[in-house]
Amino acid sequence: MRTTAHPYMANSVPAVKQVMLDAIGAASIEELFAQIPEGHRLRGGLPLPPSLASEIELSRHLRQTLARNETCEDNLSFLGAGCWQHHVPAICDEVVRRSEFVTPVWGTPSSDYGRNQAWFEFCSQLGELLDLDFVGLPVYSWGCAAGHAIRMAARMNGRREVLVPRSLDPERLAVIRTFCEPRETASHLTVTLVDFDPQTGRVDLDDLRAKLGGEVAAVYFETPSYLGTIERDAAEITRLAHDAGAEAIVGVDPISLGVLAPPPDYGADIAVGTIQPLGVHMNCGGGVGGFIASRDEERYAREYPTLNLSICDTVVPGERGFGIALFHQTSYGLREEGNDWTGNSTYLWSIAAATYMSLLGPKGFADLGELIVQRSHYAASLLDELDGVRVAWPGGFFKEFVVAFDGKTVADVNRGLRAHRIFGGKDLSRELPELGQSALYCVTEVHTKDDIERLVGALREVIAA
Amino acid sequence: MTHLRRYHAAVWDEPLVMELSREGRRGLIVPEAEAEVRERVGEAASLLPAGIRRSDRPALPELSEPDVLRHYLHLAQETLGMMGISLFGTCTMKYNPRLGEAIAARPELAELHPYQDEDTLQGVLEFVHGLDVILRGLSGLDQFVFQAGGGAHAAYTFACIARAYHAERGELGRRNEVVTTIQAHPCNGATAAAAGFKVVTLMLEEDGYPSVEALRAAVSDRTAALMVNNPDDMGIYNPHIDEWVRIVHEAGGLAFYDHANFNGVMAKIRARDLGFDACMYMLHKTFGVPKGGGGPAVGAFGCTAELARFLPSPVVIRDGDRFRLDADRPASVGKVREFWGNVPQVVKAYAWARAMGADGIDEASDLSVLANNYMERRLLEIPGLTRSNPQVDAYRMEMTRYSLGKLQEDTGVGVVDVQNRMADYGIDAPWLSHEPWIVPEPITPEAGEMWSKEDLDYWIDVLAQVCREAYDDPELVRSAPHDQVVHKLADTSLDDPDVWATTWRAYLRKRAATPVG
Structure with a gap:
């Protein structure tokens, strides 16, 4: 004792x-x-490891264990696929490490006003990037945002099927399937996969047309897609969805929206996506967060499962406050009668994202998007020239693209690259076997021309070995 | 009575960041693509399909770097954020060790990608496994995962596992009911419903919890599971909880222990010893991880070996001295969220548990219950305040729900007014109650183990002062707060589509349509 x-x-x-x-x-x-x-009662004590009550000892233990990790800072990483290495401005870290933002639970609209304002600025700036007026406070992840949005659509039109691309990230698809429930439950939603065109990597419009029946609540697609391609037929996809009476839900990476059109431009009704690229470290996948946004129409707003923060008035004329709109429709207000459920989420990251969007501004997003597109295409074009290496769809992507290897497995290639202190792209060979030995490579603003050339040189050696 | 502090929140009249914009300013410069890159691939516009390029610039603000920093620091200062005394019941406000923050900021954690080769993630996998083992010790259960992004999400994880369990037995079509109680957190019923179940809610009876008979009447061959917390938010422990679990098991259902209120029973009871199949701990509450105003959070979900095959994938497995991610789990429910959880928060919780040790955790629950009962003696002396379930005479657990219904009857001052006024004395808003409010004007402080006796005395002194003010000068309290960043919100419905505005652009549009006044 x-x-x-x-x-x-x-x-x-x-x-x-x-x-x-x-x-x-x-x-x-x-x-x-x-x-x-x-x-x-439990008698006889807990079987726990010995305590390290002294911070001096505990800090050492933690640091020693962490030292067994290798990082994407010390290695050159081309991993993406739902968790991406972007530059995190120092100010984002400074702001989200402030105790006032780190430790609060809730407060009142008056006492924790500043944090609420930061949340509102997150929604407002994301709304500008998306060109959408209604943005909820964040949810756990992109996949959860997509799952909630699909359920919103099903509640709106009472239909019970959703179409999603077969090229969808299996991680995100698994989350969506969970949200759609197994067939034994009365509220089950059928998830139907729409094929992609092997020539382009994009949604196969003929297959989409064939599957768009009267039970389809929503068509969900992404641009850029999981495989990196930009859906140049996005407007046609949403038109087909609308003609069939379905909602069009699009998943987007907001960091692309300095150069890519915002969702309403091509007819999307609900937009979902990730907030991790906006100033949040990868954190081994613990940096993810998701958003749901739409036009500010009542029929959408009434279906949000999120907490929704509204700017409003205080009792003093001219003074602004922030309060929760549509609280009653959440599970906090209605328990099991509410829209899905609401709980702790990833709100701290929304403050990182607000800071990030303020730092970049309109020109920053445009410049960043252009740089990423140029560097990623540079990498793809050099890789495509290597013997035994092929870029599946060499044009029209944002930061990710599929690289196929002939004569070597991705596992072997990645093992070889590790000797060069390079983390190769995510292995797709098991999830999409028709693409052969393929990997998803991610190039962002953190990858310089020299980094890319280092990858090319290392790959040349690995493939020749 | 101790001297009440003079407190006034920082007031900056800070404009919205959009209002601070000045055309042409930059907060971050992006390098140009290298000459060779430009030469080889050309301009970005030529690389993007026409018709899907952005034609306008998003109306984001344009600020210099220090302007952005100062703006958000002002907003931080305009946030009380647990810098006062926060006894927010049900959320277990405890110390968030800053060592955890320092460790999480290191690149060995922040700059990891979840798809790195396992060889390069051995340190972080060891932490995940280490916390799993600690939670097994605390619960008696066999396997924990951390994929759920909060307590409600862990409840949802359970509902998904209950689905898979009954589907495997061919009974899901019939077993479509989940039983819970009115005192369970709303997320239990809500996540069960979102998973496709009907919800049966038991009401409280004389002893402060639903009777065994009521449970028996609710349980049948349609019962998929019981989802329940214990003790409840009023500080009452259901002594028949093991019998409840037995009844549900005999009917073929599963039993899930929502350990939201774990702080007063840590090291005192274990979920498995009471028969439960699964439980959930909130690392951002009980295990010292900060709340971040609402996440990133973790609902640590644990279950028996029998249910472990249904767990969301992947699961971290120890193989001798190595750790690996097991994703080859054919019976798994799949995923409730991408990747394997809010990993930094898992590491912080591991660090907290190591700092506390078995004795420290036991003592923390001792101190939580001691503090709550200490507070109760003093609080019950305050005119206008009464205790929930007054007929239950036992010592309460780590929190007690009180009612200011009498204060409101006597003075017209409600509990929200009291909450607002307490902030004027540097007290973070205390928790009131989840819906529905079973006691009128509820207030639910939870002391936990962090706050000193002096802090607790100060908190009680403030509440006593505010109640005194309510009797002496009710308008002073009704019009509170007076010393915060802004005053209380106007009594306008934010459920009106002409009024609500979740973005600045929506606000500008609606205000233009309906000018103020």
Whole structure:
């Protein structure tokens, strides 16, 4: 038993405990647990590893264990696929590490006003990027945002099927399937896969037309797609969806929206996506967060499962406040009758994203998008020239593209690259076997021309070996 | 009574960032593509399909780098953010060790990609496994995963596992009901419903919880699962909980323990010992991880070996000295979220548990219950305040729900007014109650183990002062707050489509359509 007070617990001083016990009139702390029947009690202690109550020891232990990791800073990484290495401005880190943003739970609209304003600025700036007026507070991830949006559409039109591209990220597809429920439940939604054109990597419009029946609640697609391609027929996809009476839901990477058209330009009704690229570190996948946005129409707004923060007035004329709109329709308000559920989410990251969008501004997003497109195409064109390497769809992508290898497995290639301190692209060979030994490569603003050439040189060696 | 602090929030009258824009300013410069790159691939516009290129510039603000920094620092200062005393019940406001923040900021954690080769992730996998083992010890269960992004999401994870379990047995079509109680967090019923179940909600009875008979009547061969917390938010422990689990099991259902209120029973009881098949811990509450105003959070989900094959994939497995991600799990429910969880938060929780150790965790639950009962003695002396379930005379667990219904009857001052006024004395808003409000004007402080006796005394002194003000000068409290960033919100419905505006552009459009006044 420890005899000194624990640094996290002010009342662990024996004399303090005694004063409190005396005030209660109890003889022991044990007496206070009398509600729990003896038969329920754990006796004999917990099987836990030894404590490291001294920060001096604990810090050392944590750092030593972390040192067993290798990072994307010390290696050259081309991994993306839902979690991307973008530059995180120092100010984003400074802001999200402020205690006032790190530790609060909720507060009141008056006491935690500044954080609420930051949230509102997140929604407002994202709304500008998306060209959409209604933006909810963030959800857990892109996949969860897509799942919620599909359920929104099904509630709106009462239909029970959703079309999604077969090229969808299997990770995101698995999340969507979870949201759509198994066939045994009465509220099950059928997920139907729409093929992609092997020549272009884009949605196969004929297959889409064939599958767009009267039970389709929504067509969900992404641009850029999981495989990197930009859906140049996006307007046609949404038109077909609308003609069939379905909602058109699009998934977008907001960092692309300095150069790519915003969703309403091609007719999307609901936009979802990720916020991780906007100033959040990859955090081993723990940096993800998602958003849902739409036109500010009541029929959409009434179906949001998110908390929705509205600018409003205070009791003092001319003074602004921020309050929760449409609270009653959430599970906090209506329990199981609410729209899906609401809970803790990724709100801190929305402040990183607000900071990021303010830093970049309109020109920053345009410049960044252009740089990424140029560097990624540069990488693709050099790789495509290598013997035994082929870029599946060499034009019309944003930051990711599919690289196919002849004569070597992706596993072998990536193992070889690791000796060069390079993390190769994500292996697609198991999830999309028809693409052969293929990998998804990601090139962003953090990859210089020299980095790309280093990859090319290393690949040349690995493939020749 | 201690001297009440003078407090006033920082007021900057900080404009929205969009209003700080000045054309041409830059907060971040992006390098130009290298000459060789430009030469080889040409201009970006030529690389993007026409018709899908953005033709306008998004109306984002244009600011210099220091302007952005100062703006958001002003907003941070305009946030009380637990810098006061926060006894926000059900959320277990405890110390968030800054060592965890320092560790999470290191590139060995921040700059990891989840698809890196396992060889390069051994450190972080060791932490995930380490916390799994610690939670097994605390619960008696066999396997934990961290994919869920919050407590509600872990409840949803359970509902998905219950689906898979009954589907495998061919009974999902019939077993379409989940039983919960009115005192369980709304997320239990809500996530069960979102997973496709009907929800049966039991009401409280004389002892402060639903009776065994009520449960028996609700359970049948349609029951898929029980989702319940214990103790509840009023501080009452259901002594029949093991019998509840037995009844549900006998009917063929599963039992899920929502451990939202774990702080007072850590090291005292274990979910598995009471018969539960699965449980959930909120790392951002009980395990010292910060809340971030609403995440990133983690709902750690654990279950028995029998249910482990249904867990969301992947699961971190120890193989001798190595750790690996097991994604080859054919019976798995699949995924509830991309990747394997909010990994930095898992590492912070691991660090917290190591800093506390078994003795520290046991003592934390001792101190939580001690503090709550200490507070109760003093709080019940405040005129206008009463205790929920007054007929239950036992010591409460780590929190007690009180009612300011009498204060409101006597003075017209409601609990939201009290909450607002307490902030004027530097107190973070206390929790009231989830829907529905079973007691009138509820207020639910939870002391936890972090706050000192002096902090608790100060908090009580402030509430006593505010209640006194309510009797002496009710308008002072009704018009509160007075010393915050802004005043209380106008009594306007934000459910009106002509009024709500979740973005600045929507606000400008609606205000132009309906000018103020």
